[in-house]
Amino acid sequence: xxxxxxxxxxxxxxxxxxxxxxxxxxxxxxxxxxxxxxxxxxxxxxxxxxxxxxxxxxxxxxxxxxxxxxxxxxxxxxxxxxxxxxxxxxxxxxxxxxxxxxxxxxxxxxxxxxxxxxxxxxxxxxxxxxxxxxxxxxxxxxxxxxxxxxxxxxxxxxxxxxxxxxxxxxxxxxxxxxxxxxxxxxxxxxxxxxxxxxxxxxxxxxxxxxxxxxxxxxxxxxxxxxxxxxxxxxxxxxxxxxxxxxxxxxxxxxxxxxxxxxxxxxxxxxxxxxxxxxxxxxxxxxxxxxxxxxxxxxxxxxxxxxxxxxxxxxxxxxxxxxxxxxxxxxxxxxxxxxxxxxxxxxxxxxxxxxxxxxxxxxxxxxxxxxxxxxxxxxxxxxxxxxxxxxxxxxxxxxxxxxxxxxxxxxxxxxxxxxxxxxxxxxxxxxxxxxxxxxxxxxxxxxxxxxxxxxxxxxxxxxxxxxxxxxxxxxxxxxxxxxxxxxxxxxxxxxxxxxxxxxxxxxxxxxxxxxxxxxxxxxxxxxxxxxxxxxxxxxxxxxxxxxxxxxxxxxxxxxxxxxxxxxxxxxxxxxxxxxxxxxxxxxxxxxxxxxxxxxxxxxxxxxxxxxxxxxxxxxxxxxxxxx
Numbered sequence: 001x002x003x004x005x006x007x008x009x010x011x012x013x014x015x016x017x018x019x020x021x022x023x024x025x026x027x028x029x030x031x032x033x034x035x036x037x038x039x040x041x042x043x044x045x046x047x048x049x050x051x052x053x054x055x056x057x058x059x060x061x062x063x064x065x066x067x068x069x070x071x072x073x074x075x076x077x078x079x080x081x082x083x084x085x086x087x088x089x090x091x092x093x094x095x096x097x098x099x100x101x102x103x104x105x106x107x108x109x110x111x112x113x114x115x116x117x118x119x120x121x122x123x124x125x126x127x128x129x130x131x132x133x134x135x136x137x138x139x140x141x142x143x144x145x146x147x148x149x150x151x152x153x154x155x156x157x158x159x160x161x162x163x164x165x166x167x168x169x170x171x172x173x174x175x176x177x178x179x180x181x182x183x184x185x186x187x188x189x190x191x192x193x194x195x196x197x198x199x200x201x202x203x204x205x206x207x208x209x210x211x212x213x214x215x216x217x218x219x220x221x222x223x224x225x226x227x228x229x230x231x232x233x234x235x236x237x238x239x240x241x242x243x244x245x246x247x248x249x250x251x252x253x254x255x256x257x258x259x260x261x262x263x264x265x266x267x268x269x270x271x272x273x274x275x276x277x278x279x280x281x282x283x284x285x286x287x288x289x290x291x292x293x294x295x296x297x298x299x300x301x302x303x304x305x306x307x308x309x310x311x312x313x314x315x316x317x318x319x320x321x322x323x324x325x326x327x328x329x330x331x332x333x334x335x336x337x338x339x340x341x342x343x344x345x346x347x348x349x350x351x352x353x354x355x356x357x358x359x360x361x362x363x364x365x366x367x368x369x370x371x372x373x374x375x376x377x378x379x380x381x382x383x384x385x386x387x388x389x390x391x392x393x394x395x396x397x398x399x400x401x402x403x404x405x406x407x408x409x410x411x412x413x414x415x416x417x418x419x420x421x422x423x424x425x426x427x428x429x430x431x432x433x434x435x436x437x438x439x440x441x442x443x444x445x446x447x448x449x450x451x452x453x454x455x456x457x458x459x460x461x462x463x464x465x466x467x468x469x470x471x472x473x474x475x476x477x478x479x480x481x482x483x484x485x486x487x488x489x490x491x492x493x494x495x496x497x498x499x500x501x502x503x504x505x506x507x508x509x510x511x512x513x514x515x516x517x518x519x520x521x522x523x524x525x526x527x528x529x530x531x532x533x534x535x536x537x538x539x540x541x542x543x544x545x546x547x548x549x550x551x552x553x554x555x556x557x558x559x560x561x562x563x564x565x566x567x568x569x570x571x572x573x574x575x576x577x578x579x580x581x582x583x584x585x586x587x588x589x590x591x592x593x594x595x596x597x598x599x600x601x602x603x604x605x606x607x608x609x610x611x612x613x614x615x616x617x618x619x620x621x622x623x624x625x626x
Contacts, residue, residue: 024083024249029280031276033081033276036080124246133243281304297385305331316608319609322595338367343543346510349525349527350458418455425450461511464510503520544587
């Protein structure tokens, strides 16, 4: 069984085993799929054999004494799809791997003799929460987590229905027994200290008296044994039903997810190296309680239309991911409205050429609010649920007396957060000196140099003058927390415990916050003549509500410079040449879909993104072996 679990883990990480989409039942909530035909073009199977983590797993699969060092010896078909899917039921949760078999004799070597006998006779293996079935040249391995509390609950309801007494799980025979003094364990004397006497007294051993079991305890044990039998019987029925469903998913390839779910059918037909599909409505752990929350019926109906899927592709430059969030048409209208806003170009002027990464937030709050109000307020007003009806009345009242357009113009604003790297700055701290004559401690203000990360936040807000009124007022206090210096404000005390001062400059329609004084002092209007590279700026301007960029190749160097311990530097150096430039953005908004794109651009050392990912995983393995 250990070999089986290792095989499952192995195929999950590297996509060596492949199955077919028609074996996925229609009740799953997540599916992971790999096209090995495309993956093999990026990294051939023979290339995978050279990775230490692959060789280690092969040794674990076949035993350390076996001469197995080639993935082709696993007996699995390398030209079909890897399928991993998850099911969440009221009584259990499971993760299953579908493995197409190319050479059954080689594949069975992963199992012990008894397991091979069962599988050769078309019988399932059921042990330790794992179910294994082989049929039609396909092996289905399922890791099942049985929810014991659910079966106990069912047994309790059955007992109540029939008027039977449910044994108290907290019953204890010695609950009211008096305190007993504990007797310390007898310590065997050392042989060297034993002195033999001329006469040794022989003491006859008296056998322990049988434990007296009260009638009350006997009745409890009898009831508990019967109750546990009922719980186990209910679980065994469910286990048998689970195995039958697994067999049907292999034999009946018509009543499945790809036949009954149009969205998944579209995802499965799309060409990609790897795909992910998520349907949260089939996960009772996540959505069973939604109906009992405020506006639960409305939320549940919206979640019923919520689905997510992603496409991952390895390219010569790196890795590309397109993550799609699919919603109802009504919620899609709100998302379109939220993303329909032009970014203030002045924000991007605050990116210097030395910036290593930044994040832009541009959300049209008012139009999104209007779209949501136009759709959902009438629904709440027509609802028969009194809580939803009163909620609609309160909503309408607030909307009538508060100017939402003015409120949305203030919060949340358009915003840029930029990381400017590590910089050495002078910091101040308070130390205490002890006076031997007065026997008292005296506060002493001292300064020191330290290297800290530089962060700058630029906020585009037409009501920025309101903040300056508050900042100016705070400087009037007897012991002010901030001071006014030239055209900006200095935070004297650190209210958030960051450990270093920061500075605020307020311009017309713009608020600038940074812990780098040179930004607010020398560049309050931005780095117009020393700006970031134009290609990235163009992408940020064209993105929808969210855009982010990070150059991890530079950040790695900064992080390494902050560490003094040799072990930490050794850990970081493992990944020095395995960094990338990452770009994330909301790239498109359709009728009821929002597409988030994530691109990793690796360095020239790697032939493609697949090699980069495998090298990264292999480095983690080698680091763990130290």
